[in-house]
Amino acid sequence: MKVPGVSRLRRVAKRLRGRLAPGGLILMYHRITEVKSDPWSICVSPRHFAQQMEVLRKFGDVVSLQQFNQTLQQGKTPHWQIAVTFDDGYTDNLYSAKPLLERYDIPATMFLTSGYMEQKRDLWWDELNRLLLEPGSLPELLCLEINGTTHRWELGTAVDYSEQQFQRYCSWRASGEENPTPRHALFHALYWLLSPLLPEVRQKVMDELLAWAGFVPTLRPAHRIANLEEVSALGKGGLIEIGAHSVTHPFLSFLPIARQREEIQDSKTRLEEIVGQKVVSFAIPTATILRKQQL
Ligand SMILES: [Zn+2]
Numbered sequence: 001m002k003v004p005g006v007s008r009l010r011r012v013a014k015r016l017r018g019r020l021a022p023g024g025l026i027l028m029y030h031r032i033t034e035v036k037s038d039p040w041s042i043c044v045s046p047r048h049f050a051q052q053m054e055v056l057r058k059f060g061d062v063v064s065l066q067q068f069n070q071t072l073q074q075g076k077t078p079h080w081q082i083a084v085t086f087d088d089g090y091t092d093n094l095y096s097a098k099p100l101l102e103r104y105d106i107p108a109t110m111f112l113t114s115g116y117m118e119q120k121r122d123l124w125w126d127e128l129n130r131l132l133l134e135p136g137s138l139p140e141l142l143c144l145e146i147n148g149t150t151h152r153w154e155l156g157t158a159v160d161y162s163e164q165q166f167q168r169y170c171s172w173r174a175s176g177e178e179n180p181t182p183r184h185a186l187f188h189a190l191y192w193l194l195s196p197l198l199p200e201v202r203q204k205v206m207d208e209l210l211a212w213a214g215f216v217p218t219l220r221p222a223h224r225i226a227n228l229e230e231v232s233a234l235g236k237g238g239l240i241e242i243g244a245h246s247v248t249h250p251f252l253s254f255l256p257i258a259r260q261r262e263e264i265q266d267s268k269t270r271l272e273e274i275v276g277q278k279v280v281s282f283a284i285p286t287a288t289i290l291r292k293q294q295l
Contacts, residue, residue: 024071024079024081025080027083028085029084029086030042030090032046032092036166038171046100061080063078064109066281086110087285088225089225090225093110094233102239111282112226114246114247115246116225117226117274119225121217122219122223127209130215131209131210133161133187138158139213140155140156142212144205146197165181169181169184174191228274231275232274235276244271246267248263252264252284
């Protein structure tokens with residue numbers, strides 16, 4: 001039996017390591033802030049984000065999404081390469097994330113939803129959170145007519161949500177955890193009912209929900225999306241690439257093809273006008289399928 005030489009064994013080991021080693025990693029952040037209630041786990045505190053960036057800088061091979069993509073286009077695997085991205089375009093991306101990215105010299109791509117930049121009210125999922133998971137009372141009966149179907153809920157004990165309940169459950173996570181109260185069950189039911197709707201239908205339902213609860217549409221500073229000047233500031237300095245994330249943040253695959261095209265193209269065009277640069281990256285907005293694509 002022939003014993004393989006040491007150099008051959010080394011070559012085999014290297015090849016195996018190459019096969020077993022993970023590919024690249026795209027980190028997807030949303031918000032760098034602390035809020036009272038974060039059911040979808042989209043917030044990372046500035047302190048933790050700073051620690052994460054420090055570790056990435058020290059031990060990671062951090063590249064821009066464009067470099068990451070280049071590696072793939074050359075037919076190579078981006079072994080151990082890490083790209084940092086953000087979705088949605090909340091203001092904390094500018095005021096909290098950007099300074100920390102600059103401190104650690106970490107490039108990032110921020111995917112912005114162009115239709116929300118001038119909106120004078122919270123995003124619909126933040127409105128739903130405010131409506132149902134903050135202390136207060138709601139009417140006993142909720143009836144919603146959506147696409148010809150009537151949905152009816154009798155709130156029962158979910159009518160009231162006390163400060164004590166809020167404090168007890170404010171760290172509740174909507175994915176993977178049981179609903180601790182009927183309010184949380186209603187939150188879940190409405191979120192999944194509203195998510196796949198056409199943006200204009202969803203907006204109408206949100207208007208009805210707010211009116212039912214006696215709420216006025218409000219833009220809360222802690223939940224604000226970056227405005228035009230702030231988006232322009234985000235793109236300055238060369239470290240941050242601005243990418244598109246649709247106009248209205250629909251479940252893209254639920255829309256007719258022509259609407260999907262509009263959502264992609266219009267957000268790209270609008271962002272290019274604002275930042276004065278080509279927008280070549282797009283992140284698909286959806287709650288279940290998370291994919292980054294090159295335009
Ligand atoms: Zn998103």
